[in-house]
Every structure is written in C-alpha cells, then in structure tokens.
Amino acid sequence: MPIQRLLIANRGEIAVRIIRAARELGIHTIAAHSSADKDSLAVRLADEAVEIGPAQAAKSYLNAAALLQAAADRRADAVHPGYGFLAENAAFARAVTAAGLVFVGPDADTIERMGDKAQARATAQAAGVPVVPGSDGVLRDATAAAAAAENIGFPLMIQAAAGGGGKGIRVVESASDFAAAFQAAQREGLGAFGDDGMYLERFILRARHIEVQILGDGRRAIHLYDRECSLQRRRQKVLEEAPSPALSSEVRERLCASAVALAESVGYCGAGTMEYLYDDESGAFYFIEMNTRIQVEHPVTEMITGIDLIREMLLIAGGEPLRWQQSDIRIRGAALECRINAENPADNFMPNIGTVSGLQWGGGFGVRTDSMLFEGYSVPPFYDSMLAKIIVWDEDRSSAFSRLRRALAETRIEGLHTTLPLHRALATDASVLAGDFHTGWLEQWVANWQQQQNENA
Structure with missing residues (x-):
C-alpha cells in the first residue's frame, strides 16, 4: 500500500x-x-x-x-x-x-548482513565481487589478529567490524606497532558501537574512495553510477563529485556491474551504496563495505541522473516495483557537493555554534542548497556539525567547478564560523581541478592551508 x-x-x-x-x-x-x-x-x-x-x-x-x-x-x-x-x-x-x-529501507536481515563489514565482505566474495586482501571473519583475540596480519602483510588497516564514520580505524606500518594499534581500535570500537570486533585489510597507499549508488526493489537492482569521495579529512568526506574523474568507461562499467550483482545477490530493497577502494596505479577496484541507507552525498547522483532518490525510496517502500531499467540511466554532465559545517577550519576545525544573524545562498541555474538554516536559527551544540550542502551541476567537470566557485562566493552565513573558506580554497586548487588526489591527499593540504591562514592572520 x-x-x-x-x-x-x-x-x-x-x-x-x-x-x-x-x-x-x-x-x-x-x-x-x-x-x-x-x-x-x-x-x-x-x-x-x-x-x-x-x-x-x-x-x-x-x-x-x-x-x-x-x-x-x-x-x-x-x-x-x-x-x-x-x-x-x-x-x-x-x-x-x-x-x-x-x-x-532494506529489511533488518539485510542491514545485519551488509552492515557488518566482515559479513559484507564474505557476501561480496560469494557474489564474485573483488575485495581488498584481508582477514576472514571478525577478530577479537589479539594473538589471532597478529597472525592474520602477518599473512596479509604491511601496511594494513585495522577497522571496527560494526564501524562507520571513521571510528575504530588504525593504519599500521609494521608488525611491531600492531598490538598497540589493535587494542586502541578495539577500545574505540567498543566505545562507539558497543562491539570490539575488528577486521584487517591491506592498506593501499594511493587509494581513491569510489562509491556506487544502487536502487533495488527486492527482486532486481540498478545502479546510478559512481561518486568520487576521496577528499576526506580524518576519514570524513569534505567534497564529493559525480562521476569520478579517475575511472575509464571500461572500469566504470565493471565497477557498477559488480555493485548491481552484489545488491541482487542479497535481494536489496531501497537505496544503498556500495563503497570501493580504487587503486590508481593498478586500475584495480575492491569492495570495502555497503551503506544500507541514503548517503549524505546523494544529491550529486541526483544531479547527473535526474532521479530523485528519496522519492524512489518512498515509492519502493510503499510497494511499487522499481520504475527504471538500467538502460534508462545515463550520466549527464558533472556535479559537485561541498559539506558546510559549523567549524572553524583555520582553528583546527574547532566546533562553532551560534545564531545565524545573516544568510544568503548562492543561486542560479545548476545550483542547489540542502540545508536546515534560516536567519535567527540557533545552531544547537548536541549534534553533527553539518549545516548545509552546496551542490552544483554543469555540462562538464571544469564548468561545474567554475559554477561552484561562483556559488560559494555568493554564499554568506553570519553569526558563526563555517567551513566556507576551506571550500573556496579547495575549489581553486590545481590538484583538485585536475582530479589528481587520493584519500590521504587532503590531510596534508589542510595542514598547509591552515599554516598559511595563521601566517596571514
């Protein structure tokens, strides 16, 4: 009904x-x-x-x-x-x-199966989807974990099996550092998720974080192409785009097909995201986890496909079959999304709250703002710091960045510090404009940018 x-x-x-x-x-x-x-x-x-x-x-x-x-x-x-x-x-x-x-959204059994990273990994392997070399199952014993680490090789990543949001993760360079890092990740995982189960994966030095948006009705699934999410700080996404500038047409086709195969293998119902690491050097991609929900960055997919993902979620949940065939879905142009947070990026991203005393969003063709702000709104200190998402679309990636710079220049949020200055700088950076970055790139860029801001203060 x-x-x-x-x-x-x-x-x-x-x-x-x-x-x-x-x-x-x-x-x-x-x-x-x-x-x-x-x-x-x-x-x-x-x-x-x-x-x-x-x-x-x-x-x-x-x-x-x-x-x-x-x-x-x-x-x-x-x-x-x-x-x-x-x-x-x-x-x-x-x-x-x-x-x-x-x-x-999907049923509880699917959430359990795909929400646990170790189970999702096993499910992906069973569906013929490539995964990063890593441990089998959940690890809780430090001795067993150390033996698994030796088999995988270093560097490797320790991750909380029930994790998300960058919690319970450690990168380990050598065997001598493993025990302490494993115990620290367990403590963090237990505190954040109530679960100290861990799993291990080979760490890819210049990896890109690529995700594939899928829709399913429990009987069949389609993909809505890929998103580039490599611009991250402390494993939190900062700026996302669709499609990824790193993928060839051939790799994109194989990557997206693997996401559909995995979704159909579990009878997925609703909107979901398959997350992958892409190795720039070898051209290989590896499934890492699934998000069994709508993503923060879903608007960039909507902008390049013209499909309202929330609407489709509601229709599918209401009993309607999937309305789209794969042949209906086309990439049109390029889209970018900036997450605007209540943080001072020049002061080590110190959280900042206050009352919005003035507000102006960038507008015009191809510009969209998803936000809960209005003038006079007092930002509460109890929740995530994200205030808004500024999303732009244009016919190609270069034009989209030009439009983004214009939209960011027009945007004004008064009464509290936000990450707007950071995004204005990112939108002019040569490496960002060239698509030449990886998941570790932004950390050093931010450190250099903060130093410049402090020197100019």
Whole structure:
C-alpha cells in the first residue's frame, strides 16, 4: 500500500529533504524532534511535529521506543530513518516492522548482513565481487589478529567490524606497532558501537574512495553510477563529485556491474551504496563495505541522473516495483557537493555554534542548497556539525567547478564560523581541478592551508 503518513526519525537537512520529497507525493509528514530542535526548519515545514525527548541524542533520536510511540500516537504508517542515528540499526528496523509499520529501507536481515563489514565482505566474495586482501571473519583475540596480519602483510588497516564514520580505524606500518594499534581500535570500537570486533585489510597507499549508488526493489537492482569521495579529512568526506574523474568507461562499467550483482545477490530493497577502494596505479577496484541507507552525498547522483532518490525510496517502500531499467540511466554532465559545517577550519576545525544573524545562498541555474538554516536559527551544540550542502551541476567537470566557485562566493552565513573558506580554497586548487588526489591527499593540504591562514592572520 502507498505510504500515507510518514514519521521522519531524523533531524537537520536530511529531515527537510525527506519532508519535501514526501510532500510532492502527497504523503502527510510528521517530524519527530528533540526539545533542542523544536524551532527547527524540519518542524516548521512538516505537516505536524512530535517531541520525542530531551536534547541528548541517546534520549531522543536514538530512543527507538520513543520513536515508535510517536509513530503510534500520530497514526504513522511508515518511518524514514534518514542517515546516521538509527538508519542502519537492524533492531530498530525489526521493531518498526513488528509494530506494523513500513521501514523505508532494506529489511533488518539485510542491514545485519551488509552492515557488518566482515559479513559484507564474505557476501561480496560469494557474489564474485573483488575485495581488498584481508582477514576472514571478525577478530577479537589479539594473538589471532597478529597472525592474520602477518599473512596479509604491511601496511594494513585495522577497522571496527560494526564501524562507520571513521571510528575504530588504525593504519599500521609494521608488525611491531600492531598490538598497540589493535587494542586502541578495539577500545574505540567498543566505545562507539558497543562491539570490539575488528577486521584487517591491506592498506593501499594511493587509494581513491569510489562509491556506487544502487536502487533495488527486492527482486532486481540498478545502479546510478559512481561518486568520487576521496577528499576526506580524518576519514570524513569534505567534497564529493559525480562521476569520478579517475575511472575509464571500461572500469566504470565493471565497477557498477559488480555493485548491481552484489545488491541482487542479497535481494536489496531501497537505496544503498556500495563503497570501493580504487587503486590508481593498478586500475584495480575492491569492495570495502555497503551503506544500507541514503548517503549524505546523494544529491550529486541526483544531479547527473535526474532521479530523485528519496522519492524512489518512498515509492519502493510503499510497494511499487522499481520504475527504471538500467538502460534508462545515463550520466549527464558533472556535479559537485561541498559539506558546510559549523567549524572553524583555520582553528583546527574547532566546533562553532551560534545564531545565524545573516544568510544568503548562492543561486542560479545548476545550483542547489540542502540545508536546515534560516536567519535567527540557533545552531544547537548536541549534534553533527553539518549545516548545509552546496551542490552544483554543469555540462562538464571544469564548468561545474567554475559554477561552484561562483556559488560559494555568493554564499554568506553570519553569526558563526563555517567551513566556507576551506571550500573556496579547495575549489581553486590545481590538484583538485585536475582530479589528481587520493584519500590521504587532503590531510596534508589542510595542514598547509591552515599554516598559511595563521601566517596571514
């Protein structure tokens, strides 16, 4: 049955994004919010809103019982989890379904299977998708882990099996450093995810982070091409684009086909992302993990394909079959996305909160802003620092960067520090414009840029 009343179990720009897509489909929207978000843009835009707890995420956005009670009280028939919080929590997805509601995303079994990195790796191997040489299964014992590390070889990466967001990860250069790094990653993984399971992978020095957007209805799947996500700081993405400038047509075709094969092998339903490492030197690609949710950077895919991913998620969750054939999907032009955070990049990205005293977005053809900001809004200190995403499209990559520079120059956010200055500098950098970078490139660039800012201060 089509969704009639949708509870949005999230906040910020993704809640606003979901509300807008749902409204275009005639779906009644209910914004679940904490006490800190009672004056947010999502609450203002939704058809109705319900407070689910205090400011702390653990007592509101991560409180499954409160969210389910809100859905029952407001007669919702579906829940969209957005990204982050409970979006990839299998227990929450299972509880939503058990309550007789539609979970907008894959079922709990798929989330468990593909959300655990070690299980996802085994699933990929079974589907014939290449993976980075690494350990088999989850490792908890340090001695067994050290033996596995010797077989894989150094340098290697230790990663939390239940991880995400750059938590529980260590790069180890030699066997002598392994034990301490393994224990540190376990502590971090346990603190962040309640799980100290680890897995190991060969570390590729000049790797690029490429992801493939997929859509599935449980019976078949399609891809919507690739995204380049290599510009990262502390494993957090900063600037993304679609398509990747690094891939040849032949590699792109094989990469995207492998993502579809993997999605279909698990009967994937909804929007999801297959993440890969691409070795610039050898041209090889390796599956690393799947995100069983919508991604922050989904707008760049929408811009080059013309397909509204949130709309498709809602339609599929409402029982409609996948509306697209693979032959329908074409790459048109190039798109870029900048994440604008409430941080001072010149002061080591110190978090910054305040009231937005002035606001102006860049506009014009091919420019899109996804945000929860408005003049007078007080940014709460309790959540992720992302304020907005500035997305541009143009007929080719060079033109898209030109448009991005213009849009960034027009944008003004007053009352607090943001990462706008960093993005203005990145959009003029010769290596960025040439597409000549990898996952480790931005860290050194940022250090040099910060030094210049301090010298000029």
